[in-house]
Amino acid sequence: HQAFTGRSGTFFAYEGLGSIYWHMVAKLLLAVQEICQQAVREEAAPELVAALAASYYDIRAGIGYQKGPAEYGAFPTDPYSHTPAGGGARQPGMTGQVKEEILTRWGELGVSVQAGTIQFKPILLETDEYLPVADSFAYLDVHGQSRRIDLPAYSLAFTYCQVPVIYTLASPARLEITLADGTRKSVEGNRLDQTTSQHILARDGQVQSVHLFLPQ
Numbered sequence: 001h002q003a004f005t006g007r008s009g010t011f012f013a014y015e016g017l018g019s020i021y022w023h024m025v026a027k028l029l030l031a032v033q034e035i036c037q038q039a040v041r042e043e044a045a046p047e048l049v050a051a052l053a054a055s056y057y058d059i060r061a062g063i064g065y066q067k068g069p070a071e072y073g074a075f076p077t078d079p080y081s082h083t084p085a086g087g088g089a090r091q092p093g094m095t096g097q098v099k100e101e102i103l104t105r106w107g108e109l110g111v112s113v114q115a116g117t118i119q120f121k122p123i124l125l126e127t128d129e130y131l132p133v134a135d136s137f138a139y140l141d142v143h144g145q146s147r148r149i150d151l152p153a154y155s156l157a158f159t160y161c162q163v164p165v166i167y168t169l170a171s172p173a174r175l176e177i178t179l180a181d182g183t184r185k186s187v188e189g190n191r192l193d194q195t196t197s198q199h200i201l202a203r204d205g206q207v208q209s210v211h212l213f214l215p216q
Contacts, residue, residue, distance in 0.1 A: 079092065169213075
């Protein structure tokens with residue numbers, strides 16, 4: 001950043017030489033993630049995918065919550081446009097960086113919708129994000145009710161369309177879907193069928209939870 005002139009010719013001085021332009025870094029992060037995902041889809045060599053993933057996390061380490069307040073110039077989880085070399089972060093607010101951070105996080109979790117079906121393929125999710133011990137997860141369901149579910153060790157959870165999705169490091173690879181009436185069904189692989197996907201996307205309350213088991 002010390003040599004990058006940025007947009008100093010036409011924009012504010014603190015966007016120029018020596019200034020870290022956070023949105024630019026976030027755009028690079030998203031671009032590398034998309035290339036990594038493309039490499040997986042095209043069944044590229046494992047060494048290439050691993051190198052792209054390593055590059056992705058090198059970039060991830062240089063942005064947002066990975067920074068300390070002294071270096072960022074503000075609370076690291078607050079969105080700012082730029083941090084000049086000689087002062088704190090500038091231009092607060094929901095900058096374009098926030099959009100990239102949302103997209104890349106869904107990419108890290110491996111959630112995508114293909115041809116009307118939801119797929120879970122967390123190729124970029126690091127193992128240290130999984131809980132080392134059993135815990136619980138609180139969330140609001142599609143009816144706005146507070147819920148809590150137990151999580152086993154080596155798992156994590158998030159919500160997708162207000163439906164809890166649990167990832168657990170365990171074999172064999174499979175999906176377990178729990179419906180609102182308590183019925184459970186198991187699916188091989190990492191893709192939901194179209195009917196289940198549509199229930200989740202419609203937020204109609206028919207799907208209670210989705211549990212993905214991933215071999216270590």
